[in-house]
Amino acid sequence: MIILDHYIQLWLHYAKGKELSENIEISLQDISKSLYCTDRNSKFTIKKLEEIQWISWFPGRGRGNRSKIAFLQDPATLIFEKGKELVKQGEIKSGKNFIQTYAEHFPYIIEQFQIWIDTLFGYHIEHSPQGRIDVLRLNMRIQPITCLDPMYVTLRSECHIVKHVCDTLVHYNEITNEVEPRLAFYWEYNHTHKIWTFYLRKGVHFHNQKLFTARDVKYTFTRFLSTKDNPYRWMLQDIERIHIVDEYTIEIHLQRENELFLHILGGEHCSIISESHAKENNQYILNGTGPFKLVKNNDALLILEVNPLYFRERPFLDRIELWYSQDISSHSGYEVLLDPLQHDRKNVQKEMSQLEANVTYITLNTKKQGPMQHMVFRQALKQIINGMQILNDLKGERKEAATNLLLGKTNEISKESSIKELLGNSGYNGETLYLCTFQEQDHVEDSHWIQRECAKYGIKIELSFLDAHELLTFRTIQEADLIHDSATISEHAELSYLYLLLTTNSFLHQHSSFNLNEKLKRVFKEQNRSVRMQLLGETEQELLENIHIIPLYRNYMTIHTHETIQNVAINSQGWINFYHIWFKHTYNVTK
Template identity: 35%
Template sequence: MQLVEQYVRLFAGRPNLKQGTPADISLAEVADILYCTHRNATLTLKKMQNQGWLHWQPGRGRGNRSVLTCLLAPDDLVFTVAKELVQKGDIQGSRQLIGQYQQEWQGLEEDYSRWMSSQFGLSVSREKGNGERVDTLRFFVSGPFRILDPIRVLLRSQTHLVKHIFDTLVRFDPATRTIVGQLAFFWESDELGKEWTLYLRKGVLFHHGRQMNAEDVCYSLLRLMEAPSRHRWLTHSIQSVQAIEDHIVIVTLQQPNHLFLHALSKEYVSIVPKDYVVQMGEGFAARPVGTGPFKVIRNDDSMLVLEAFQPYFAGRPFLDRVELWCVPELQDEAETNHLQLLRCTTGAGIVPEQDGVWNGVSRHEQSFQYVSLNGAKPGPLHDLSFRAAVAAILSGEALRADLKGSRQPVEAWGEAVPFLPEEEMSAFLKNGKDCDYSGEKLLLYTYPDLDHVEDAMWIQARCAQYGIPIEIVYVDPEELAQSAMLREADLIVDSANVDERLELSLLEFVYAEALSIHHHVDEQGRKKVEKQMKSLLEAKTKTDREDEMKKILAILQKRHTFVPLYSNRIEMQAHPRLSGISLDAYGWVDFSRVFVRA
């Protein structure tokens, strides 16, 4: 960086310098321009010449001036060095360099962003030396992934990566909608569904080389039970965990739970290596080790790099690497357009292919955006009648009509409240019918992400039409996951994690401490939900569980605890050479299934 600054200063210090044209200059003049000694000036010029930026011919003898030929224009040099930094993996350094000079040269930042965009997608290259082909899938993200510990992740993007680094004891197959084996290949329970015996695969390796055993499984479950994790609800029914042999574990529950295996399939219950977690301490969050198809080989402020785990027990991934580059401005642009592009670039030894028909992949997210109403907090929303009025005002249908974009009707659990004509809502509030509201300001908390900001501002404007002032407070996800902050808010705009495991998704929606519903249900509603949740866990058949789910949702809707706003429609265009691309319920690609055709 300093050498680049010195080159730019040298070029600016002699206005008559032109790229590629020799110019007479003395070493003393160079030293004056660079504010350094003659010796340092000589060393600096030598470094620049070694880099191929200039040619320096020192004068020989008294009175003979030296000759300087600058081979690169300063803006071209900055652009070139910025690209070299990216190719070396120093994305933060590259962005800082461009930021330092973007005001000086018009178009520099635009050219840089255009070049960075060309690096997005799939890169097919050859390794130096052996010529082996390397398939790399590359994405842009808004920030670094400092937390990839399964019991600590909060965002869906973090959870998706955890699925590739770790494995759970069992997994849910969306195609068959059944639980299938993963680290455990067989299991059985007693008649009551209280004692479960799990049989573990042998020879499964963690990324650091050690074989997984029953002690790791016990440690992972107990760690989640005892840690201050927002996901402890998954282990609330566990009474004890015991390793019988190296590959047999018995889990005893406090009460029957026929959704226990579904809970074990959740990413937060991934199995971790006891020795490595203890050794790494807090460092485990950023440099985790699991048994999954990909291992972390780099994780810093510039990028997260996942590499295929060769001895993966379920079969090595087809991709060799997955890179997530921290370039907020490009990732934000992709989110704004709601369109992800997987382009293909070719490296040495790969014959370029003419672009064919790009493959379109799309999916309606099962997760949905909602606003919760805090009926547990003393204040206006504690009044059920006032909550009903506010819920009617915050119609998902009206929001989607106004904001448009990729917002679609919620399909996961349906709308929570019917849409009321505006004249009915206006009269309801104007007359103060059945509610005691005196114009108090309500606090709305949400994230500073673009979609959350748009939703929050719409809610603010919508409520203002009916005389309800809203103050918006933007906080980071880690902050908003704090119980005290969730209880303090009158309203929260958040998203619910919903996938094909509908019953488990509902349990998470109600019980996860990082979500507002857990803290916003009023006392009467909480008692009713608890009673139905017990029946849900004890229900043995799918039909019975579906009936219990409907009853729980009916309680939440009748208590006006939340209003579903919309689900997103995710769209992706994939290069013709990419195969195995499908979107999961959260709109993400399973990296382990993607492969590149010749």
């Protein structure tokens, strides 16, 4: 990098506007002055530039004979190639910044460089000694995915990768609303639903080539229950003991009936991992049985490669590369996933639009001593933090004001007392409230809007924009007065809401002063799904009436699909299912 900078500085001083290879008279002292260095360092630089054949140097012999230098390389080309080298290492932002450094003198390469970057992403066919490789390379404007232990994954991006690398005993089909076989091909239970027997597939291998057996199931669930800081322990808390009948048969004994047990086993947090899982550099290595195996994950990129031994249908894609651009301010996940595929805008096949089930919301920390303890103050906040007003003021993808999370419909808003009257009776004395949220653009915009609106009524809000794992720490959650988040409401609405209410690092679970575990016991005992949904709705209504949560809005999701992309579907987490996607014919071939 330094030698390139020296070359460019010399070229700007002595060769700009001249032809390449033209001999230019110069002295060693001229070079030292231009590079702000000693004659000794100048000699070293000249020698190095000659070695890499960027210049020709003709030292002057005798008194009065000046040296001559010829510049052999176009500096713009060198800058361009160095930027490409950084990007190919996964350093997209560094590559762009490097090009930008020289934009003043070579402005035309900025556009050329962006065009080149765009060609990297999307669908490519590459060739290797082993044959054709179908690659999907995506430029991700998200924080690097750092947690991939199924027992701890919380973010949508983390959950999505785990679903592709791991399998569960069973699978919930959101279209048929039925539980289907996966690693277990059959199961049965006794009349009390307290003893479940699972019959496991033979010949299934983990990515480390180890054979899958009942020991791995017992290991996974025992580890799940014995890890004290596992936020999802509630999912398997009814397990009393696990008995291995034989290598491919396992019994799970429950303490009590649990009508959602089978559904729970289909969640990615219950993904089966190998008993011989390992750590490398203190990092958990995700070793599953899924259609893709994780081969690389660092701050620059994540790479998945096809699992050739997968026990179900083989995916079309051979490799998936997620490149972290470190620019998380402008787009949400589904836009980023699809935009790079649209190289040929004329061949866009169709536009698909839908209202997201996910709901952006605010939690109010009713456990923390201070203004949030007072119902009247929370009522005032509810009127100030108005989802419809956010929609009108901020627009963007925000589409529908929400008054609840679970039911997916808007209730009529009843008339309330004036905000000033409520604040006057709330005992609020100008205390600073702390609002914490993520760093993405929509969270930042919403939070600043809330801060401005509250300031109109004399309420002081201090904002903290944190990375996901810092925000999810218990200390951060407990110290925050308000947290801005988006609830993932998946196709399995029951489990989505239970995640929100019972997971111990859930913002709502930590902020609500209700004993949610106690309130929801009946849900697990109820056989009828409609009754379970009614019970969940009653719990939500109580949380809303007591203003432990303020729903804000739902986004409107619009995606465009290229004519070559088949089986594109965006799930509730805003991601493409890599397992099902395929390409009808190629339009960008890399040899």
